[in-house]
Amino acid sequence: MLAQHDELNPLQAAEARFDLAAEALNLDEGLCKILRTPTREVIVHIPVELDDGRLEVFTGYRVQHSIARGPAKGGIRYAPDVTLDEVRALASWMTWKCAVVNIPYGGGKGGVICDPSILSQRELERITRRYTAEMMDVIGPESDVPAPDLGTNQQTMAWIMDTYSMHKRHTVTAVVTGKPLDLGGSRGRTEATGRGCLIVTLEALKKLGLDPKQARVVVQGFGNVGGQSASLMSKAGLKVVAIVEWDGAVYNAKGLDIAALLKHRNETGSIVDFEGGENIDKDEAMYLECDVLVPAAKENVISSANAHKIRAKIITEGANGPTTALADPVLKAKGIFVIPDILANAGGVTVSYFEWVQDRQGYFWNEQLVNERLEELMVASFRDVVNYAEKHGVDNRTAAYMLAIDRVAFTIKLRGLYA
Numbered sequence: 078m079l080a081q082h083d084e085l086n087p088l089q090a091a092e093a094r095f096d097l098a099a100e101a102l103n104l105d106e107g108l109c110k111i112l113r114t115p116t117r118e119v120i121v122h123i124p125v126e127l128d129d130g131r132l133e134v135f136t137g138y139r140v141q142h143s144i145a146r147g148p149a150k151g152g153i154r155y156a157p158d159v160t161l162d163e164v165r166a167l168a169s170w171m172t173w174k175c176a177v178v179n180i181p182y183g184g185g186k187g188g189v190i191c192d193p194s195i196l197s198q199r200e201l202e203r204i205t206r207r208y209t210a211e212m213m214d215v216i217g218p219e220s221d222v223p224a225p226d227l228g229t230n231q232q233t234m235a236w237i238m239d240t241y242s243m244h245k246r247h248t249v250t251a252v253v254t255g256k257p258l259d260l261g262g263s264r265g266r267t268e269a270t271g272r273g274c275l276i277v278t279l280e281a282l283k284k285l286g287l288d289p290k291q292a293r294v295v296v297q298g299f300g301n302v303g304g305q306s307a308s309l310m311s312k313a314g315l316k317v318v319a320i321v322e323w324d325g326a327v328y329n330a331k332g333l334d335i336a337a338l339l340k341h342r343n344e345t346g347s348i349v350d351f352e353g354g355e356n357i358d359k360d361e362a363m364y365l366e367c368d369v370l371v372p373a374a375k376e377n378v379i380s381s382a383n384a385h386k387i388r389a390k391i392i393t394e395g396a397n398g399p400t401t402a403l404a405d406p407v408l409k410a411k412g413i414f415v416i417p418d419i420l421a422n423a424g425g426v427t428v429s430y431f432e433w434v435q436d437r438q439g440y441f442w443n444e445q446l447v448n449e450r451l452e453e454l455m456v457a458s459f460r461d462v463v464n465y466a467e468k469h470g471v472d473n474r475t476a477a478y479m480l481a482i483d484r485v486a487f488t489i490k491l492r493g494l495y496a
């Protein structure tokens with residue numbers, strides 16, 4: 078059982094969710110051991126020459142949690158405080174996320190201990206290329222497909238693709254996803270996570286009999302996921318009444334003009350003092366009465382310390398791990414309909430999957446096709462999870478984990494053990 082002091086530890090949190098679902102599934106003890114343990118963990122120490130001529134050694138990780146259903150899939154994080162435990166937790170999350178949306182991937186994650194904010198582009202390029210060279214036998218279109226995460230971006234993926242291709246002596250675009258469009262990226266990838274959040278939110282509103290045109294939405298985080306979610310939800314007719322950022326929050330009961338707010342933030346560097354709304358207390362904004370709350374900033378923002386204050390009917394978890402395991406029962410007791418992260422934000426990995434498929438086919442889809450296929454898959458996955466929850470009398474998060482674990486366990490049983 079998770080103690081309050083472990084609540085914020087990512088690995089303990091991931092294991093707590095896994096254990097709960099495995100117990101509800103009555104999962105065989107041996108299978109539990111297999112699914113709790115990563116398949117492969119690689120640690121590399123990368124010597125890199127800095128711009129001033131000094132030599133530095135950076136530590137990098139790649140964890141493949143599961144490759145039972147297909148290649149490991151997951152981002153690479155560059156951060157000064159990234160740990161092996163964090164990468165392990167994130168890798169297992171990817172296994173469950175890919176299984177929930179039923180795409181043919183396992184789960185993986187990578188990390189390099191470095192601070193991208195103090196490194197030059199040339200230094201980042203050298204770190205990335207050496208990390209890729211060290212991981213040549215680990216990553217690949219058939220084995221493990223990295224993507225961007227915190228501190229990495231399209232450019233990082235372009236360097237990985239190029240380094241991998243140089244070693245292979247031919248261009249291999251499918252080795253990473255989240256690439257620039259001109260290097261085999263997919264149309265619709267930038268909006269994909271936000272679009273996925275919109276799709277499942279519309280399904281949840283329908284399920285609860287709520288009119289989307291009357292729905293009041295509060296979004297925390299105005300970055301890629303939060304910004305796109307707010308923008309697409311507003312275009313779909315929902316009223317985005319508040320946006321919460323780290324330095325302030327803005328409110329308009331009639332609905333904020335999201336395009337104008339984005340312009341204001343680009344011009345001033347902040348969402349505060351927006352003339353289309355009023356500044357409100359950022360520490361209280363998440364507790365506004367609303368129909369939909371979209372935490373899309375960071376992990377652990379809804380914990381046992383504040384879950385009782387949430388007054389939303391639906392929570393669409395745009396971020397990874399915004400709710401701690403100890404907050405789950407509090408939200409459940411309040412009757413809040415939670416769309417768990419491994420479902421709500423799976424639009425990103427789904428379009429990454431589409432990118433990999435297009436790269437392998439060498440045939441690229443238009444944006445409409447990407448969006449239609451995303452919608453089809455997200456709606457089906459939402460219904461799978463909700464039906465599973467109803468059938469087994471569990472909350473949506475437990476249902477999503479049970480469904481995912483069951484799918485991976487089934488594959489392992491079917492394949493049998495190679496010994």
Ligand code: NAD
Nearest residue numbers: 270298299300301302321322323373374395396397422425
């Ligand atoms: P981002 O850096 O583009 O945006 C995060 C935003 O949150 C920033 O604007 C930041 O200022 C804001 N923020 C930070 N701390 C805050 C706080 N305390 N209160 C309010 N706002 C705060 O990152 P992103 O790509 O949008 O990712 C956000 C979350 O979604 C992360 O948990 C990420 O792992 C998850 N996620 C992202 C994707 C994707 O495709 N980008 C896919 C799945 C999950």
